[in-house]
Amino acid sequence: MRKPIEIRLMQGNEACAQGAVDAGVRFFAGYPITPSTEIAEWMAREMPAIGGKFIQMEDEIASIAAIIGGSLAGVKSMTATSGPGFSLMQENIGYACMTEVPCLIVNVQRGGPSTGRPTAPSQGDVMQARWGTHGDHPSIALSPWSVQETYTLTVKAVNLSEKYRTPVILLLDEVIAHLREGVKLPDPRKLKLVERPRPRGGREEYRPFGGTMKEVPPIADFGMGFNCNFTGLVHDEVGHPSNSPAVTDRLIRRLVGKVEYDRDQIIHWEEIEMKDAEMAIFAYGCSARSSVSALKAARELGMKVGLIRPTTLWPFPEKAVEAAAARGIPLLVPELNLGQLVLEVSRVAAGRTRVRPLSRVDGELFTPMEILSALKEGF
Amino acid sequence: MPFNVTSYFRQEMLPHIWCPGCGNGIVLRDFAVALEKLNYSRQEVVIVSGIGCSSRAAGYLDFDTVHTTHGRALPFATGIKFANPGLKVFVIMGDGDASSIGGNHLIHACRRNIDLTAIIFNNHIYGMTGGQFSPMTPRDKKATTAPYGMIEQSFDLCRLAEAAGATYVGRATTYHNQLLTRLIVEGANNRGFSLIEAVTHCPTSYGRRNKMATPTDMVRWQKESAVLIDRIKEGRASLQEGQFPVGLLHQHDAPEFTAEYLEVVKRAREK
Numbered sequence: 001m002r003k004p005i006e007i008r009l010m011q012g013n014e015a016c017a018q019g020a021v022d023a024g025v026r027f028f029a030g031y032p033i034t035p036s037t038e039i040a041e042w043m044a045r046e047m048p049a050i051g052g053k054f055i056q057m058e059d060e061i062a063s064i065a066a067i068i069g070g071s072l073a074g075v076k077s078m079t080a081t082s083g084p085g086f087s088l089m090q091e092n093i094g095y096a097c098m099t100e101v102p103c104l105i106v107n108v109q110r111g112g113p114s115t116g117r118p119t120a121p122s123q124g125d126v127m128q129a130r131w132g133t134h135g136d137h138p139s140i141a142l143s144p145w146s147v148q149e150t151y152t153l154t155v156k157a158v159n160l161s162e163k164y165r166t167p168v169i170l171l172l173d174e175v176i177a178h179l180r181e182g183v184k185l186p187d188p189r190k191l192k193l194v195e196r197p198r199p200r201g202g203r204e205e206y207r208p209f210g211g212t213m214k215e216v217p218p219i220a221d222f223g224m225g226f227n228c229n230f231t232g233l234v235h236d237e238v239g240h241p242s243n244s245p246a247v248t249d250r251l252i253r254r255l256v257g258k259v260e261y262d263r264d265q266i267i268h269w270e271e272i273e274m275k276d277a278e279m280a281i282f283a284y285g286c287s288a289r290s291s292v293s294a295l296k297a298a299r300e301l302g303m304k305v306g307l308i309r310p311t312t313l314w315p316f317p318e319k320a321v322e323a324a325a326a327r328g329i330p331l332l333v334p335e336l337n338l339g340q341l342v343l344e345v346s347r348v349a350a351g352r353t354r355v356r357p358l359s360r361v362d363g364e365l366f367t368p369m370e371i372l373s374a375l376k377e378g379f
Numbered sequence: 380m381p382f383n384v385t386s387y388f389r390q391e392m393l394p395h396i397w398c399p400g401c402g403n404g405i406v407l408r409d410f411a412v413a414l415e416k417l418n419y420s421r422q423e424v425v426i427v428s429g430i431g432c433s434s435r436a437a438g439y440l441d442f443d444t445v446h447t448t449h450g451r452a453l454p455f456a457t458g459i460k461f462a463n464p465g466l467k468v469f470v471i472m473g474d475g476d477a478s479s480i481g482g483n484h485l486i487h488a489c490r491r492n493i494d495l496t497a498i499i500f501n502n503h504i505y506g507m508t509g510g511q512f513s514p515m516t517p518r519d520k521k522a523t524t525a526p527y528g529m530i531e532q533s534f535d536l537c538r539l540a541e542a543a544g545a546t547y548v549g550r551a552t553t554y555h556n557q558l559l560t561r562l563i564v565e566g567a568n569n570r571g572f573s574l575i576e577a578v579t580h581c582p583t584s585y586g587r588r589n590k591m592a593t594p595t596d597m598v599r600w601q602k603e604s605a606v607l608i609d610r611i612k613e614g615r616a617s618l619q620e621g622q623f624p625v626g627l628l629h630q631h632d633a634p635e636f637t638a639e640y641l642e643v644v645k646r647a648r649e650k
């Protein structure tokens with residue numbers, strides 16, 4: 001058991017597990033996979049004593065199925081995996097979107113495709129986090145750049161999942177997951193925690209999939225007596241399958257809409273030295289760490305460089321790019337992939353400013369020098 | 380009070396989507412009768428199903444119900460039961476759902492011996508997609524994807540479940556429907572993983588291609604192919620080619636998963 005306020009040397013994966021538990025997660029199902037395994041090991045050790053549940057399932061498909069089940073029973077639930085397991089989970093992530101069951105999926109990204117480089121960092125799953133499961137669906141994905149932020153974003157991810165009744169993805173970089181840093185753990189009793197909306201009235205008026213286009217309908221725990229039907233088929237407000245075009249249209253638009261309408265509440269980004277910036281780096285996760293060093297070096301050389309660092313990757317922080325584009329600030333987008341989030345940056349910039357991708361897919365991190373060189377080369 | 384079967388159903392969901400002559404309604408009624416005998420409260424029962432004709436059964440029943448993804452009903456059910464062991468969790472699957480796409484989950488649910496009651500509607504075919512062979516289609520029978528006859532061996536799911544560690548295993552047919560109800564009741568009362576295979580009939584997608592075009596032909600086939608296990612044990616009958624045993628096929632005591640986890644909690648707290 002931890003003390004109320006504590007400063008601890010922690011690994012990213014441990015900070016994630018601690019954050020989840022502090023956010024109220026009491027159900028973990030997972031399957032061993034590098035580089036996320038420490039989260040499962042931590043949960044196996046700590047969950048039983050705090051009244052939580054840990055189960056190692058037979059594979060990743062079963063893991064996400066089990067956490068959706070755990071959440072239907074009313075318990076905040078999560079799993080943790082990496083690329084190959086994340087691919088296997090996609091169908092049931094769509095099921096959780098469709099049935100509006102809150103849950104947290106941690107994806108500690110590693111080099112891909114396929115088995116790839118299990119111990120090497122990568123940011124190759126950014127688009128999969130958005131479009132991995134089939135069909136139109138809502139998506140919330142967060143990406144931390146430090147061990148401390150891994151803790152706070154895990155708490156936030158659980159809260160968002162409960163608030164919007166939707167799966168939330170935490171995209172960790174392998175190097176952040178295995179990095180050890182000092183973390184200040186806040187008093188868990190003082191954390192602002194969110195509980196999913198639960199029905200207040202009786203069974204007759206309960207509409208588990210109802211409400212306006214902007215509302216998140218309440219969800220009853222199994223066993224509360226509401227006798228609800230959950231199905232991955234298109235369904236009406238009560239939960240009955242439907243082939244009606246009107247019901248279908250309304251459901252899909254509401255599922256996406258409940259997140260999109262509230263995007264300003266969800267999205268967060270940080271700006272460093274943007275006030276007088278004449279050029280900027282747009283970076284997230286471990287690439288933002290290299291970028292800060294590059295920024296400092298550039299400033300010493302008299303170059304007016306700024307940094308935009310989103311912690312929310314999905315919904316995409318359009319306003320962050322919008323502001324830079326309106327000022328005509330060219331953007332360098334370093335990513336450990338061949339250009340994924342840069343596609344969104346370019347879309348929002350819409351030709352008003354230049355956007356340049358910078359890629360690494362050799363399993364190594366960006367050095368500050370190569371980002372600085374790219375800034376010097378210009379756009 | 381006389382048993383009112385309709386009180387177990389969501390009236391607004393009926394009529395069901397099954398074809399005329401389908402056996403699933405018989406299995407579903409037997410299940411409802413079993414629930415009546417078990418006398419659980421309406422709010423403690425959860426019914427989980429996969430994908431396929433039979434998995435639509437969950438939506439017709441007036442309990443907390445989950446119509447999950449293809450083959451994954453058991454891990455969903457595992458999560459529900461483990462998160463709240465007080466719930467009585469039933470799992471409805473078809474033969475393709477349970478033995479093909481969900482085969483791995485099935486053997487692990489058996490191995491864990493988690494307290495779930497799985498009812499497998501075995502119609503020997505993928506009905507909803509129009510009659511493709513399943514791992515439980517008997518050898519030489521025809522399907523749209525086995526137009527020249529099935530060349531693969533079929534699974535005996537009951538023997539598989541027994542070998543994997545299930546603590547209660549039984550089989551009945553839509554002809555032996557009172558037996559089916561009895562097995563579901565006993566399976567639910569078993570503290571551990573129970574598997575009940577319900578041999579049902581699909582004249583539309585299976586029977587018509589295999590010289591059993593009417594429901595009557597198919598039920599007759601069940602009557603002639605099924606041999607009561609008690610009669611075999613007593614030496615009054617033996618299995619002939621193409622026949623299968625029905626009744627309580629296996630039972631043993633073993634630690635149940637959610638109960639064992641309490642032991643883990645104890646050890647963790649002592650540390």
